[in-house]
Amino acid sequence: RPIGFASLSAPGDMEEIISSHHFMFEDTFRVKTIDDSRFERAGRIDCESDQFAGNNLELDINHIIYPVSPGDMLQIAITDNVSPDRNRKLNTAYDHDKRLLGQSIMDHFEYVMYGKVYKKDENKKDSTAEVHASYGGLLMKLRSDPVQLQEFHVADGIYILIRKPQTASS
Numbered sequence: 001r002p003i004g005f006a007s008l009s010a011p012g013d014m015e016e017i018i019s020s021h022h023f024m025f026e027d028t029f030r031v032k033t034i035d036d037s038r039f040e041r042a043g044r045i046d047c048e049s050d051q052f053a054g055n056n057l058e059l060d061i062n063h064i065i066y067p068v069s070p071g072d073m074l075q076i077a078i079t080d081n082v083s084p085d086r087n088r089k090l091n092t093a094y095d096h097d098k099r100l101l102g103q104s105i106m107d108h109f110e111y112v113m114y115g116k117v118y119k120k121d122e123n124k125k126d127s128t129a130e131v132h133a134s135y136g137g138l139l140m141k142l143r144s145d146p147v148q149l150q151e152f153h154v155a156d157g158i159y160i161l162i163r164k165p166q167t168a169s170s
Contacts, residue, residue, distance in 0.1 A: 021105045024151040024158065025142070026077040028165065029057050031070050036063060042138060047074065054128065054145065059160070060138035066111040066162070075109075077161045078142075080151075082106050109161035113138065117156045122146050133158060 029047035036043030043063045049055030050073065057076060061068065068074065082104045106112045115135030122129045129146040132139070140160065142149070152158070 021079065023077045023079050025144070025148060026075070027052060027055055027057075027144075029055070029074050029076055031068050031072045031074065033070060034063070034068065044139075047076075052144070052148075054143070055148075056143040058139075058141040060135075060140070061111065061162075062138070073165050075163050075165050077105075077109070079105065079159050079161070080156060082112075082159050082161075106159075106161065109163045111162040113160050115140070115158060115160070117152055117154055117158060120149070120152055120154055133160075135160065 028050045030050050031045050031047050033046045034043045035046075038044075041062050041064045042060050044058060044060050045068060047057040047059070049057075113135035115133045115138075117131055117133045119132035120129065121132075127146065128143055129149040131142045131149050131152045133142075134140075
């Protein structure tokens with residue numbers, strides 16, 4: 001597990017919830033570029049890890065709902081289950097209704113998407129791995145160390161959770 005977001009000046013209750021949740025991957029990235037020339041409402045962000053050399057994220061996001069700019073910092077977490085009860089699998093959109101689900105890890109992030117892993121590549125020569133996922137047509141390519149991506153498998157359902165880090169003045 002690369003980092004714990006709980007160490008980033010989060011309120012007490014949120015800190016406990018986030019630090020106790022199992023994430024398949026988590027890191028903090030700096031947005032390098034945004035390409036919004038192809039689609040009206042979606043743009044592809046190219047991000048570089050602020051903490052781990054070699055971690056790179058390309059992600060399509062709806063920039064109307066969640067605007068980002070070059071230079072922004074984003075905390076990214078990926079998990080296979082957002083339920084407070086790890087044994088409960090969420091199968092339909094109704095399962096995500098806050099009235100049924102209750103409080104979940106999604107409440108602590110600003111932008112959440114659900115998708116499927118459709119490709120995973122590992123380059124043993126360079127000691128890198130790539131995970132490709134589609135979130136309803138919005139694509140992600142995550143490049144990292146193979147150890148950090150070992151929990152990802154083709155056809156896995158995954159959630160990507162994004163938020164901008166809180167600053168000391170917030």
